[in-house]
Each structure stands twice: as structure tokens, then as C-alpha cells.
Amino acid sequence: MGVIGFHLLNESYNADLAVEAAIDATNIPFILLIVILGYMGTFFPLFIALSGLVNIVSMSKRINRKITPETSEDEKSKVYKNTFIGQLIRGLFIIMMGYLSESMLNGGLLSYLLREGTFADGTLQGEFVRPLFFTQILVMIGLSVIIISAIYIILLKKGGSVSEIVKFLGRLAIVVIILTPILILIFKYGMPDFWDRPSTDWAERTFSLNVLYFFLTPLVIDFNPLFPNLAAMLIGTIIGLNIADGDVKKKFSDKIIYSTIIMFVIGFFYKIIDMVIGDSIDLSEFRVGEFLLTTAGSVLLLMIIIYMVDVRGKGKKFAKRTVTFRRFGIMTLTLWCLQWLVILPLTLLQLIINLVTDSWVYLHNGPFLNLGLSGWELLGTVAYVMLFYHLILWLWQKAEFKGSLEWLTVKLMSTKRRKASGRLSGSLYEVESIVEEPKEYYGRGTKIGLILIWFAFAFFYVISAILGGGL
Numbered sequence: 001m002g003v004i005g006f007h008l009l010n011e012s013y014n015a016d017l018a019v020e021a022a023i024d025a026t027n028i029p030f031i032l033l034i035v036i037l038g039y040m041g042t043f044f045p046l047f048i049a050l051s052g053l054v055n056i057v058s059m060s061k062r063i064n065r066k067i068t069p070e071t072s073e074d075e076k077s078k079v080y081k082n083t084f085i086g087q088l089i090r091g092l093f094i095i096m097m098g099y100l101s102e103s104m105l106n107g108g109l110l111s112y113l114l115r116e117g118t119f120a121d122g123t124l125q126g127e128f129v130r131p132l133f134f135t136q137i138l139v140m141i142g143l144s145v146i147i148i149s150a151i152y153i154i155l156l157k158k159g160g161s162v163s164e165i166v167k168f169l170g171r172l173a174i175v176v177i178i179l180t181p182i183l184i185l186i187f188k189y190g191m192p193d194f195w196d197r198p199s200t201d202w203a204e205r206t207f208s209l210n211v212l213y214f215f216l217t218p219l220v221i222d223f224n225p226l227f228p229n230l231a232a233m234l235i236g237t238i239i240g241l242n243i244a245d246g247d248v249k250k251k252f253s254d255k256i257i258y259s260t261i262i263m264f265v266i267g268f269f270y271k272i273i274d275m276v277i278g279d280s281i282d283l284s285e286f287r288v289g290e291f292l293l294t295t296a297g298s299v300l301l302l303m304i305i306i307y308m309v310d311v312r313g314k315g316k317k318f319a320k321r322t323v324t325f326r327r328f329g330i331m332t333l334t335l336w337c338l339q340w341l342v343i344l345p346l347t348l349l350q351l352i353i354n355l356v357t358d359s360w361v362y363l364h365n366g367p368f369l370n371l372g373l374s375g376w377e378l379l380g381t382v383a384y385v386m387l388f389y390h391l392i393l394w395l396w397q398k399a400e401f402k403g404s405l406e407w408l409t410v411k412l413m414s415t416k417r418r419k420a421s422g423r424l425s426g427s428l429y430e431v432e433s434i435v436e437e438p439k440e441y442y443g444r445g446t447k448i449g450l451i452l453i454w455f456a457f458a459f460f461y462v463i464s465a466i467l468g469g470g471l
Contacts, residue, residue: 004335004342004389005382006041013378014371038465039297039458042290044137044224045232046298047332051141052148052236053243053302057434059087059149060244063156080153086413087149091142093412094333097405098138101337102131133199133217137224138336144226144233152237162245166238173234180227181286183220188285195220228291235299239306246436248311253303253441257450260300264457267292271464293464297457304450306434313438319431327393330424334404335389345388349381397425 009015015034022030066079151172155165188195198213198221205213218226242252270289274282283289309318319326328335343363350363367373373381401407401424410423442450 002040002043004339004385007339007342008368008382008385009037009041009378011369012367012371012373012381013375018375035458035462036455039294039461042294042461043298043301045229045291045295046302047137048141048144048224048229048232049236049239049295049299049302052144052233053240055087055090055145056148056152056237056240057244059083059152060241062086077157080157084149084153088146089412090409091144091146091149093409094142094145095139096142097333097337098136098140098142099132101138101339102134102136104128105337105340129202130199132214133202133221134223135218135221135225138333139218140224140226140229141233143218144230147226147230148233148237162241166241169234169238169241173231173238176226176231176234177228177288177291180220180288180291183227184286187216187220191216228287231291232295232298235295236302239299239302243306243310243434246434248306248435248439250439250441253307253311256303257300260296260303261453263292263299264296264460267296268460268464275467293457293461297454297461300450300454300457304454307442308447310434311439311441313433313435315433315435316431320429323428324390326428327397328389330427331393331396331401331404331406333406333409337405341389341392342385345385346381349384397428400425 018030019034021027022034063079063083067076071079148169151169152165155168160168184195193201194213194216198217202210202213220227239256242248267289270283270292274284274289277283309315346368347363350361350366350368353366354360363369367377368381396404404424406424
């Protein structure tokens with residue numbers, strides 16, 4: 001829902017002018033709204049961390065169901081091998097869907113439908129090929145699933161305990177962040193043609209060089225490269241390992257919360273230093289500051305939700321009241337790949353406007369794709385588009401979501417194929433609590449304090465972005 005909403009915001013609404021007008025008029029409520037949305041609009045690390053959490057929880061539960069104290073070493077090895085093969089299939093499937101969605105669907109097809117031109121002149125052909133040289137978020141998550149699963153299995157086979165694995169993954173996350181600027185420097189000065197947007201001159205390169213660039217791209221090239229985003233996946237994995245046994249300890253929650261504060265402070269001062277010495281060196285290209293600021297807020301928000309909903313034993317009640325929203329959640333992969341469908345309700349709305357105004361304007365020339373909506377018009381359009389997707393998902397649920405990418409994933413991963421089709425719709429209503437016994441280890445003041453810290457993150461992030469010319 002958030003991705004679709006922010007896409008509409010970026011295409012339909014001139015936020016820069018609105019922010020300037022709000023500041024001039026001292027419109028405090030609107031400024032606060034911009035602060036919150038401006039910060040949450042950067043929360044790709046939340047999606048990444050949550051993916052890591054869900055992946056490791058499901059993976060560890062599968063292993064624990066099959067391994068008991070009586071299990072022999074040979075049987076353990078077989079379980080580990082089969083588990084990793086399943087994770088490898090899952091990761092490769094996500095990677096394939098990432099390239100398919102961004103190259104064929106949200107890239108080439110959407111460009112073909114919205115832009116003028118033909119394949120003959122080569123302009124639209126590039127829209128299909130260029131996304132192969134960007135690191136899309138699904139590609140990054142798929143690669144991370146494979147990498148982290150391999151590390152987890154290796155550490156388990158060596159007899160590593162949960163605490164030892166968590167410490168190793170925490171150190172690895174720090175190493176990934178530290179290595180990010182180093183790798184960027186290596187590629188920027190060692191392979192300048194590659195670093196300078198490898199998608200721009202693919203047609204002039206040899207086939208072998210394109211293949212090389214294709215495999216190197218996920219390391220450091222926009223939009224969501226492994227470095228530093230693998231660190232966010234590792235953080236999500238650490239959280240998942242600590243909640244998988246059903247006992248979310250206060251000591252662990254405190255450590256994660258304190259870590260987010262440290263991350264944000266380091267990221268904020270990093271941005272300040274970047275602004276001070278910006279004329280001599282551009283630190284922003286190393287991505288560390290932005291990553292720390294957005295990951296800190298993403299992880300803190302995730303921990304607040306886990307505590308307020310799951311740790312306190314409110315999970316089942318919350319789940320019953322949020323079926324509509326969770327229907328979007330369990331179909332995240334499919335919805336990501338079907339973002340291009342947004343043109344259908346927008347085209348219908350444009351046709352209605354044409355009939356009412358007795359005019360003929362194509363969608364790509366209309367207000368929806370040219371920052372032409374007012375604030376209230378944007379809200380109405382977002383509500384209308386969300387209703388469209390809600391209707392699709394509601395009808396799809398009647399068919400057990402058959403044919404969706406999530407349904408295909410369950411089919412691939414399930415050994416009981418006949419029961420796989422009902423798992424998705426069933427998960428909307430049969431919700432398992434992640435905790436064995438509810439806990440209440442934060443008082444009212446602490447809970448309010450955590451929320452205020454998150455809002456402080458949002459405020460200082462927007463301040464740093466405005467000072468740095470980012471908003």
C-alpha cells in the first residue's frame with residue numbers, strides 16, 4: 001500500500017511547492033504530516049529488515065521441527081542440506097521476479113503504455129534492458145536470503161548457539177556498512193565506466209562485458225545494492241532469531257533500541273559533516289549517512305510495533321481488526337510486481353474526467369502523471385486506487401490467491417502440495433502469536449518516550465535533508 005501511495009505522491013503532487021507554501025504560512029499540521037511522510041517514504045530498510053525477520057523465523061521453525069536431541073548427525077546434515085536447497089530456490093525465485101517485474105512489467109511494459117514512441121526507434125527497448133543494470137529491492141532481498149541462509153546453516157552445522165550466531169551477524173552487519181564506501185571507491189576509480197550508471201551505454205558494450213556488469217551491479221549500483229542494504233537484512237535476521245523461540249526479552253529489546261539511537265546519531269553527524277565539507281568531497285555518495293538514518297527509524301518502528309502488538313499479547317486481536325491491510329501484506333511480492341496495474345484505475349478516472357469536461361487528454365499528458373493534483377485530489381485518488389487494489393485482492397482471495405507469486409512460493413517450498421493453496425488465505429484468520437506468554441516490561445512513560453524518539457528521528461532527518469537540499 002505504501003509503495004503505491006508514494007508512487008502516486010511522486011507522480012501526481014508537487015510536494016516541493018506544497019512544503020514551501022506550508023512553511024511560509026506556518027501551517028503546523030501540514031508540516032508535521034510532511035515530516036512523517038517524508039521520513040517514512042525512505043523506509044525501504046523496513047521492508048528489507050522485515051523480510052529478513054520473516055525469512056529466518058520460518059527457516060528456524062522448519063529446522064527445529066525436524067531436529068530433536070535424538071536426531072543423528074547424518075539426519076541433521078540432511079535437514080540442513082534440504083533446508084538450504086529450499087532457501088536457494090526461494091532466493092532465486094525472488095531474484096527472478098525482481099528482474100521480471102522491473103524489466104518486463106514495471107519497466108518496459110509501463111513505459112510502453114505511458115510514453116510516446118515505438119520499439120523501432122530503440123527508446124522503449126532500453127526501458128526493458130536498463131533495469132537489468134539497477135539493483136532492485138527484490139533482487140537484493142533474494143540475494144540476501146541466499147547469503148544469510150548459507151551463513152546460518154554453516155554456523156548451525158558448527159554447533160553455534162543462537163547467541164553466538166546473533167553476535168556473528170551483528171559484527172557482519174557492521175563490516176558490511178564499513179565496507180560500503182571502500183567498495184564504492186574501488187568501483188568508482190577502478191571501473192569508472194561501470195560505476196557511472198552501467199545502464200546508460202549497454203547498447204555499445206560487448207555481450208561479455210554486459211554479462212559482467214549484470215553480475216557486478218547488485219554489489220553497489222543503485223537503487224538497493226547489497227552494500228549497505230545487506231546490513232538491514234542482517235538486523236532483521238537478528239531480531240527474528242531472538243523472537244523465534246517465543247520469548248522476546250527486555251534486555252534484547254533495549255539493545256536494539258539503543259542501537260537505533262546510536263545509528264541515528266552517527267548518521268546525523270555524518271550528514272552534518274557532509275554538508276560542512278561538501279565542496280571538497282561528497283560523502284553522500286558513500287550512502288552510509290542516509291542508510292543509518294533511515295534504517296534506525298525503520299528498526300525502531302519495527303520494535304515498537306513488535307512490543308505494542310506481539311509482546312503484549314495483542315497480536316490476535318490486532319490481526320482480526322486489520323485483515324484488509326494484512327491482505328495487502330501477504331501479497332507484497334505480487335503487488336510489487338503488479339505496480340503497473342495502477343494505470344487501469346487512473347486511465348478510467350482520466351476517461352471520466354474527459355467525458356465530464358468534454359475534452360480528450362491521454363493519461364500520460366494528464367494531471368495524474370504530471371504533478372497536477374491538489375492535496376485533496378491526491379487523497380481522493382489514493383483512496384480510489386487503494387479501493388481498486390482491495391477489490392482485486394478480495395476477489396483473488398475467493399480463489400485462494402491461486403496464481404499469485406506468494407502462492408507459487410508456497411508451492412515451491414511445500415512438501416504437502418495439496419495443502420499449500422489454502423495457506424495464504426488461512427493465514428489472514430489463523431494467526432499465531434510470536435510469544436508464548438504476554439509481557440509488559442515497558443511502562444506508559446517509556447512507550448510514549450519511544451514514540452517521541454521516533455518522531456525526533458523523523459524531525460531531524462527532514463531537517464538534515466532540507467539543509468542538504470534533499471527535500
